[in-house]
Amino acid sequence: MNIISVYKQFPTQSACIKHLEHVKWNDMPTCPYCKSTNQTPFLNRYHCNTCNTKYTVTVGTIFHKTKMDLQKWFLAIALTLNAKKGISARQLARDIEVTKDTAWRILMQIRKSFIDDSALLEGIVEIDETFVGGKNKNRHADKKVPHSQGGCSEDKTIVVGTLQRDGKVKAQKVKDRSAKSLHAVVKQNVAKGSQLMTDEWKSYNGLCVLYGHQVVNHAMKEYVNGACHTNTLEGFWSLLKRGVIGQYHYVSQRYLNNYINEFCYRYNNRKVDTNQVFTEVLQNGLKLDAVSHHIK
Numbered sequence: 546m547n548i549i550s551v552y553k554q555f556p557t558q559s560a561c562i563k564h565l566e567h568v569k570w571n572d573m574p575t576c577p578y579c580k581s582t583n584q585t586p587f588l589n590r591y592h593c594n595t596c597n598t599k600y601t602v603t604v605g606t607i608f609h610k611t612k613m614d615l616q617k618w619f620l621a622i623a624l625t626l627n628a629k630k631g632i633s634a635r636q637l638a639r640d641i642e643v644t645k646d647t648a649w650r651i652l653m654q655i656r657k658s659f660i661d662d663s664a665l666l667e668g669i670v671e672i673d674e675t676f677v678g679g680k681n682k683n684r685h686a687d688k689k690v691p692h693s694q695g696g697c698s699e700d701k702t703i704v705v706g707t708l709q710r711d712g713k714v715k716a717q718k719v720k721d722r723s724a725k726s727l728h729a730v731v732k733q734n735v736a737k738g739s740q741l742m743t744d745e746w747k748s749y750n751g752l753c754v755l756y757g758h759q760v761v762n763h764a765m766k767e768y769v770n771g772a773c774h775t776n777t778l779e780g781f782w783s784l785l786k787r788g789v790i791g792q793y794h795y796v797s798q799r800y801l802n803n804y805i806n807e808f809c810y811r812y813n814n815r816k817v818d819t820n821q822v823f824t825e826v827l828q829n830g831l832k833l834d835a836v837s838h839h840i841k
């Protein structure tokens with residue numbers, strides 16, 4: 546799915562609405578307030594004959610009360626999915642002719658619809674942490690300072706990733722590099738009995754109780770030790786960092802997990818048919834009860 550196919554498949558607002566109705570309701574309009582299917586259509590809306598309210602397919606979704614053409618939303622989703630290093634609000638604003646603030650809000654909504662399955666990683670799983678953001682662009686060489694307390698410079702955030710070889714990646718920010726923090730992330734994301742590949746950072750000690758654990762010693766300039774390396778995850782880090790530095794310039798702590806999630810989702814769907822991913826994003830966006838508090 547690219548911008549040409551969006552234009553071809555969804556040339557008008559009505560075509561977009563029809564498609565959303567198909568994806569959300571399987572063409573059977575259902576009242577979002579009382580779940581009744583007894584309705585009378587009028588224009589692009591429906592009148593619920595059970596609870597007497599009017600509704601559209603976008604109520605309670607990421608498209609709720611949007612004033613922007615749905616075709617622009619569809620274009621924005623396709624552009625975001627296809628941009629390997631992400632797309633900045635500024636760029637999206639130029640591409641679909643909206644203000645930068647609108648583009649920023651749309652991107653935040655689209656990111657909410659990038660939902661990965663929660664299955665645990667298994668088999669060979671690489672684990673590594675990295676620093677994201679701030680001015681000091683490359684801490685890789687010195688990040689594993691011996692005897693360091695696991696802190697980092699104030700303008701940087703620590704991100705920890707778990708990546709199944711030939712599978713999915715999961716990543717999130719953590720408050721420090723302590724054993725407690727890192728072990729919690731590993732247990733949350735990786736199935737017991739998996740084979741972990743890490744560097745020599747001391748906080749990884751002790752995971753061998755639940756997992757196989759092989760270590761590659763980066764401090765000794767060792768980067769590959771047989772099958773033991775974290776190079777796949779390093780590749781993902783460089784993608785994430787180029788995105789954050791190149792596209793987003795500055796990512797606030799508050800939204801960092803949203804950006805990381807976006808990069809994980811794209812990476813995890815890199816081999817999936819793009820039409821299928823596009824539809825999944827629409828499904829997730831329509832399922833979201835983003836404005837549930839507005840609904841009676």
Ligand SMILES: [Zn+2]
Binds near residue numbers: 595
């Ligand atoms: Zn109703």
